[in-house]
Amino acid sequence: MLRDQNNGSRHRTVPTYSSLSAPRRTLITLFQELGFGRIEGLVVRGGEPVLDPPPRIIRTLKFGADTGARPAAGLGDFTLKTQVVCLFATLDEIGEGVIDSLTIANGLPLLAEVPA
Numbered sequence: 001m002l003r004d005q006n007n008g009s010r011h012r013t014v015p016t017y018s019s020l021s022a023p024r025r026t027l028i029t030l031f032q033e034l035g036f037g038r039i040e041g042l043v044v045r046g047g048e049p050v051l052d053p054p055p056r057i058i059r060t061l062k063f064g065a066d067t068g069a070r071p072a073a074g075l076g077d078f079t080l081k082t083q084v085v086c087l088f089a090t091l092d093e094i095g096e097g098v099i100d101s102l103t104i105a106n107g108l109p110l111l112a113e114v115p116a
Contacts, residue, residue, distance in 0.1 A: 014079050014080060014085070015079075015080050015085065016077055016078065016079055016080065017077050017078050017080065018076075018077040020080075020088075021048060023048045023049050023050070023051060024048065024049065024088060024091075026049075026051055027049045027051065028080075028084060030051070030057070031084075031104050031107050031108060031109065032107045034057060034059060034104050034107070035059075035104070035106070035107055036059070036060040036061075036062070036104060036105055036106070037057065037058050037059040037060045037103075037104055038057075038058045038060070038101050038102065038103050038104065039055050039056070039057055039058075039099075039101070039102040039104065040055055040056040040057075040058065040100065040101050040102075041055045041056055041098060041099075041100065042055045042098065042099040042102055043055070043097075043098055044091050044094045044095070044096065044097050044098065044099065045096055046095065046096070047091050047092040047094070047095055048091065049091065081108055083108045083109050083110065084108065084109060086109075087102075087109040087112065090112060090114075094114065097114070097115070098114075098115070099112050099113070099114055100113045100114060100115065101113040
C-alpha cells in the first residue's frame with residue numbers, strides 16, 4: 001500500500017490497462033467491443049483467460065438504445081474499474097477452470113456464473 005502524503009491515509013495502487021498481461025488486455029478489449037451481452041465457456045488457465053479457441057459470445061440488443069462499443073475502447077491506457085479488478089481477482093482464485101457465463105454491461109463485467 002502507498003501512503004498519501006497529503007492526509008496520511010492508505011490506499012491501494014489501482015492497476016492500469018497497460019500493466020496487464022496480453023490475455024487480460026484482450027479480454028478487456030472484448031468487453032469494450034461487446035458492450036452488452038455474455039461470454040460463455042471462458043476457460044481459465046493459470047489465472048489467465050484463454051481466448052483460443054474463443055469462448056461463445058452473445059451480444060444483447062436493446063432496441064432504441066446504444067449497445068455498441070464503449071468510449072474507452074479507443075484509449076491507449078486507463079485505470080481499471082473496480083469490476084474489472086474484481087474479475088481478475090476471481091480469475092486468480094479460479095486458477096484452472098471455466099467461467100460458465102460472464103455477463104457484460106456497459107463494457108464491464110457484471111456477473112459471473114461458475115461451477116459450485
